[in-house]
Structure formats: C-alpha cells, structure tokens
Amino acid sequence: MKSLHGTAGMLAVVVAVCGCSRQHKAAPAPQATAVGSALVVSSGDKQLGPAGAPLGQPLVMQVNDDQGNGVTGALVMFTGPAGVKFDPSELLTDSSGQVSTNLTLGNTSGRYQLTAVTNNKAGHALPVQVPELAAGYQEELGYQVQRTYCSRCHNPESTPEQVSNHDNLSVPPHSFDQGDTYNKLSDADLTAIIGHGGPAMNLSVLMPPYGKTLTKAEIQAVIAYIRLVSDPPYQAPGLVYAKQ
Ligand code: HEC
Structure with a gap:
C-alpha cells in the first residue's frame, strides 16, 4: 500500500508540473483551433x-x-x-x-x-x-391549468395532442408570452378577465368566465405563469429587487 501511495503522489506531482491532467476533474479549457465572427x-x-x-x-x-x-x-x-x-x-x-x-x-x-x-x-x-x-410550484400549477383550459384558444400553435382553435376566433386572443399586451394588465385586471370573462374589461364574449370553474389559487397560479413567460419580461410595479 505504501508504495502505491508513493506512486500516486509522484504522479500527482508530475501531472501538476506538466499541466497535462486530461483526466483531472478541473480540466483546463479546451484549446480553440479556430475562431468565428x-x-x-x-x-x-x-x-x-x-x-x-x-x-x-x-x-x-x-x-x-x-x-x-x-x-x-x-x-x-x-x-x-x-x-x-x-x-x-x-x-x-x-x-x-x-x-x-x-x-x-x-x-x-x-x-x-x-x-x-x-x-x-x-x-x-x-x-x-x-x-x-x-x-416553482405555483407556476407549474399555472402551466397545467392553462394547458387544460386556455391554450386551445390562446396558443396559436396546433399540435396533434393540442389542437388550437386560435385562428378560428373572430377576435384573436394573445398568446400568454406577449408581454406587450399582458404587462399592461395588472393582476387585478387579469383576475377580473379570467374570473368574469371578456366583457368584464370590455373585451369580447369569446373570452369565457372561469370564476366558477377555477379556484382562486388556480387563477393566481395562471397569472404567476403568465408573468413568468412574459416576453419582454414582466416587472411588478413598485417591486424592489432587494433579494437579487
Ligand atoms: C374559447 C376561447 C378562449 C378560451 C378557452 C380562453 N380564452 Fe382568454 N380570450 C379569448 C379571446 C377571444 C380573447 C380576446 C378578447 C378581446 O380581445 O376582445 C381573450 C382574452 C383574454 C385575456 C385578455 C388579454 C388577451 O389575450 O387579449 C386574458 C387575460 C385571457 N383571455 C385569459 C384567459 C385564461 C387565463 C384562460 C384559461 C383559464 C382563457 N383566457 C381561456 C378566448 C379564450
């Protein structure tokens, strides 16, 4: 055992000196052989x-x-x-x-x-x-809820599993990542539209009310999801990013 240790120690020293530790965990950055523009x-x-x-x-x-x-x-x-x-x-x-x-x-x-x-x-x-x-947990729940209830109208992309009705609607809704639209709506606006339907905010009756279908927590979860996927990113009004 002793001699084995000795050998390992020797090897470690040799590797450290020549810097050729291919197998070593903290391997040096691979050497570029070309550059692009x-x-x-x-x-x-x-x-x-x-x-x-x-x-x-x-x-x-x-x-x-x-x-x-x-x-x-x-x-x-x-x-x-x-x-x-x-x-x-x-x-x-x-x-x-x-x-x-x-x-x-x-x-x-x-x-x-x-x-x-x-x-x-x-x-x-x-x-x-x-x-x-x-x-997080809330946005995951919101993702599931909107997949079940909303995306057939709000997601313009049709897939075999999720056929979209988006293009058949006379007033096309926005996809939830459209920050230019959604960032202008407060949480209270969103809660009203989702809970009471389009007419609550003078929008089309094609936007159904979900106040009886979804719980408050589910509506909040959908809003958390909408805020997360928003592009450009959503910045909550008056929120101070003290943590980051
Ligand atoms: C049957 C189709 C349909 C479904 C299902 C639907 N919506 Fe809508 N939604 C619409 C339409 C159409 C509008 C656009 C109304 C307008 O601009 O006058 C709309 C508008 C909205 C708006 C206002 C912003 C925008 O996109 O124009 C919000 C918020 C919204 N929907 C949330 C939801 C949520 C959350 C769900 C699922 C819980 C949902 N909708 C499900 C059709 C639908």
Missing part, C-alpha cells in the same frame, strides 16, 4: 422547466464565420447566475459549428439570464444572452 442560438433557449431540475432540451449554439457558415473548433463558454449548472460549461464547436450543453436551472423560480460567449479574431468576446425559465 458570430455566435447565435440554434435551439433550446426560452425553455420552461421545473426549478432545480434539468431542462428537457439541450442549449445548442452555433459559431459562424463572416459568410454565415459554421466554424469547427471554436471555443464556447457558458456562464449563468448562482445555482445554474452547465454540462459541460466549455467546449469546442463540432463539424457543423455547433456546441450543445445540458442545463439545470437554480432552485428559485423566475427568469434566468444565461450567457454564452466565444472570441472573435481580434480576441474580443462575443457574448449572447440566453433566457431560460424556472417554474
């Missing part, structure tokens, strides 16, 4: 997932050259607020110019602004902001 999101931004759990899709970014072609071997690094995990956080673009990382958001619900960055020829960083959304 633009970094773009390919897929996986604006996902909604449970707080503290891995998101369903990886975040895929692409590094392009001046002609818009993918660059192989460019280094992309990811950073985010405390609690966010990237697997991996640094990697080189593949033969199509892309990198893919798996994301786990923090335990607090809300909007997480992540940053992906690559360097251009001049050595300047090209940062790209990538928003992702973490739902």
Whole structure:
C-alpha cells in the first residue's frame, strides 16, 4: 500500500508540473483551433422547466464565420447566475459549428439570464444572452391549468395532442408570452378577465368566465405563469429587487 501511495503522489506531482491532467476533474479549457465572427442560438433557449431540475432540451449554439457558415473548433463558454449548472460549461464547436450543453436551472423560480460567449479574431468576446425559465410550484400549477383550459384558444400553435382553435376566433386572443399586451394588465385586471370573462374589461364574449370553474389559487397560479413567460419580461410595479 505504501508504495502505491508513493506512486500516486509522484504522479500527482508530475501531472501538476506538466499541466497535462486530461483526466483531472478541473480540466483546463479546451484549446480553440479556430475562431468565428458570430455566435447565435440554434435551439433550446426560452425553455420552461421545473426549478432545480434539468431542462428537457439541450442549449445548442452555433459559431459562424463572416459568410454565415459554421466554424469547427471554436471555443464556447457558458456562464449563468448562482445555482445554474452547465454540462459541460466549455467546449469546442463540432463539424457543423455547433456546441450543445445540458442545463439545470437554480432552485428559485423566475427568469434566468444565461450567457454564452466565444472570441472573435481580434480576441474580443462575443457574448449572447440566453433566457431560460424556472417554474416553482405555483407556476407549474399555472402551466397545467392553462394547458387544460386556455391554450386551445390562446396558443396559436396546433399540435396533434393540442389542437388550437386560435385562428378560428373572430377576435384573436394573445398568446400568454406577449408581454406587450399582458404587462399592461395588472393582476387585478387579469383576475377580473379570467374570473368574469371578456366583457368584464370590455373585451369580447369569446373570452369565457372561469370564476366558477377555477379556484382562486388556480387563477393566481395562471397569472404567476403568465408573468413568468412574459416576453419582454414582466416587472411588478413598485417591486424592489432587494433579494437579487
Ligand atoms: C374559447 C376561447 C378562449 C378560451 C378557452 C380562453 N380564452 Fe382568454 N380570450 C379569448 C379571446 C377571444 C380573447 C380576446 C378578447 C378581446 O380581445 O376582445 C381573450 C382574452 C383574454 C385575456 C385578455 C388579454 C388577451 O389575450 O387579449 C386574458 C387575460 C385571457 N383571455 C385569459 C384567459 C385564461 C387565463 C384562460 C384559461 C383559464 C382563457 N383566457 C381561456 C378566448 C379564450
């Protein structure tokens, strides 16, 4: 045993000196073999997932050259607020110019602004902001409620599981992420429209009342969901962000 320890110690020293610790946990950043001139999101931004759990899709970014072609071997690094995990956080673009990382958001619900960055020829960083959304218990409930009761009219996208009626409505409702519309409505406005239907706020009768179908907690949960997915982001009036 002694000699084994001795050998391990020797190896550790050698590795530390030559800096070639491929297997070591805190491996150094991979060395870029190329640089691009633009970094773009390919897929996986604006996902909604449970707080503290891995998101369903990886975040895929692409590094392009001046002609818009993918660059192989460019280094992309990811950073985010405390609690966010990237697997991996640094990697080189593949033969199509892309990198893919798996994301786990923090335990607090809300909007997480992540940053992906690559360097251009001049050595300047090209940062790209990538928003992702973490739902807490209330927003998760709101997501389920709106899926059951609202999305057939409010979500313009039709899927085999969820056929949308949106385009058949003479007065098209807004999709819940349309912050330009929803951020102007107070929580009290939303509660009135959802509880009493469109006419409560001089809107169309095509917007049904849900005061008898949904509990107060469910209506509040839908509102929390709407506030979370809002783009541009919702800022509660008079709220001081003392915590962050
Ligand atoms: C049968 C279709 C239908 C369903 C189901 C429906 N809505 Fe609507 N909703 C509408 C229509 C149509 C409007 C637009 C009314 C107008 O602009 O005059 C609307 C408008 C609204 C508005 C005002 C902002 C906007 O988008 O124009 C809110 C808030 C709203 N709905 C919330 C909900 C919620 C929450 C649910 C589920 C609990 C829901 N709606 C379900 C049809 C629907």
